[in-house]
Ligand SMILES: Nc1ncnc2c1ncn2[C@@H]1O[C@H](COP(=O)(O)OP(=O)(O)OP(=O)(O)O)[C@@H](O)[C@H]1O
């Protein structure tokens with residue numbers, strides 16, 4: 032009886048944390064007095080980032096958009112926009128709250144459920160990321176004749192893969208938030224740094240096959256690899272990675288799901304561990320003075 | 322465990338590890354709290370009085386679940402702060418003064434609204450409380466102002482208001498009036514007193530290094546220095562400890578050395594400050610007769626008496642008596658105007 036009441040309370044707190052944090056994240060994210068700057072920062076910057084490699088490919092290949100590697104690269108880069116924005120959105124919340132606004136301790140004194148709070152803080156960036164991804168994809172279809180038909184693609188594969196992948200990214204974001212919590216200094220761009228480091232390992236640019244063997248193994252351990260592979264299969268119907276070709280669509284989905292589950296377990300317990308460290312060392316209200 | 326205790330600590334201790342760069346010498350640990358046994362009853366306005374670095378904030382952080390103790394245990398409303406922090410957070414709130422916080426790009430109202438939502442207040446109650454608290458702290462006309470357009474003191478007032486929004490069972494105020502102007506400080510003190518009086522069962526634990534704040538506000542006061550509780554009682558009882566003793570304040574022309582005053586016969590405690598233009602000497606004497614020796618000593622040093630005042634013992638005298646030095650730094654006297 033008492034535990035039931037408590038559980039209900041926990042759920043209410045979780046929902047509240049998610050809701051308020053989402054609202055807060057959106058306020059912070061969209062609080063550009065200049066809509067032009069907002070557009071540049073939230074949309075044009077990630078789109079430009081995704082396009083750099085596409086343009087490089089076009090220059091090197093002499094404009095061959097017909098090669099199957101082109102849609103491979105294009106989709107990989109388009110969806111990779113999410114990686115940076117979700118990881119940054121969540122891990123940066125700790126820095127924002129603690130260092131910039133000095134409120135982390137007050138948030139920690141209130142009855143929030145911290146995972147949900149962090150997830151909520153990532154929602155706004157995920158939304159702006161989504162707009163950037165859609166624009167990038169539309170641009171690809173119109174300008175580069177990307178062979179994607181949004182209506183006729185494999186929706187049954189796309190949506191589960193897409194959503195599980197986003198959840199996985201959010202969970203990695205929580206892990207990075209934990210790192211941020213215990214290493215306050217000089218950790219401002221851990222989200223983007225990790226996104227950059229994983230860029231080559233999860234087959235965003237070129238198939239894992241071109242990597243040295245041991246890096247391939249790392250790549251095969253990352254949920255993002257299966258995420259991108261699943262998205263490509265759903266949208267293009269094929270994959271350009273011989274290494275992953277033997278896996279059926281179902282297998283890709285199952286591996287994606289289980290590796291996300293594993294990453295989730297690791298991330299959440301790691302965050303709790305960091306939180307305990309932070310309380311032991313008095314870091315929750317620490318402000319790094321510059 | 323007693324149900325009536327809002328806060329209870331058992332042998333609470335906290336040691337900080339201090340990072341030293343290679344080659345730097347000095348201790349690597351700092352004892353901020355040691356063997357603290359504290360009992361705050363429900364419904365009390367309890368004061369923790371101590372100088373800078375005494376360990377007040379450290380204690381508040383432990384009780385508000387932000388920091389883990391290194392020894393001992395602490396209970397808030399009967400709940401162990403380490404074992405069940407979430408349950409503690411549902412019943413408390415905390416304000417720490419002398420710092421600015423808040424989302425600069427949100428308005429005052431939005432900042433406060435956000436916190437009411439973390440506590441799950443319904444919209445109507447939230448609006449009413451925000452409005453009420455903004456009026457209390459005098460920010461009602463700034464409700465729609467973005468926080469980065471507020472002055473430091475205004476931000477602090479907003480943070481003070483935030484502390485009361487959830488109508489906490491136990492409220493921790495860490496030097497809430499630090500850095501605020503005299504008038505604002507008085508308003509906030511009055512409000513704190515009223516808040517706790519009008520709500521039976523609500524408890525406030527307030528830390529301060531302002532003697533008056535402890536004296537006039539608190540039902541009971543614990544005096545803390547260097548991480549230890551030296552005494553804990555009502556202000557009146559604490560002052561009774563000095564009953565029979567005579568407390569004198571002398572102002573003299575500037576004196577060079579003050580050390581020898583301590584050694585005079587009949588002097589229980591002594592604290593002296595050099596102020597611009599004169600020297601202030603505070604004595605606790607065994608009895609009035611010792612005053613003659615003191616005056617002789619002033620004359621012997623070539624000083625002239627500017628004023629002489631016999632006072633009732635204050636909490637500061639008690640503090641000096643217990644600790645052997647004043648509450649305040651040499652230069653800055655505690656705020657005495659209330
Ligand atoms: N994070 C920390 N790391 C190391 N030492 C610390 C840390 N926080 C506080 N201390 C030390 O612990 C002691 C107690 O500090 P605390 O902040 O609790 O004092 P306080 O009574 O609140 O003082 P004040 O009146 O100045 O606010 C001080 O000596 C301080 O230097």
Ligand SMILES: [Mg+2]
Nearest residue numbers: 377378379495
């Ligand atoms: Mg303090």
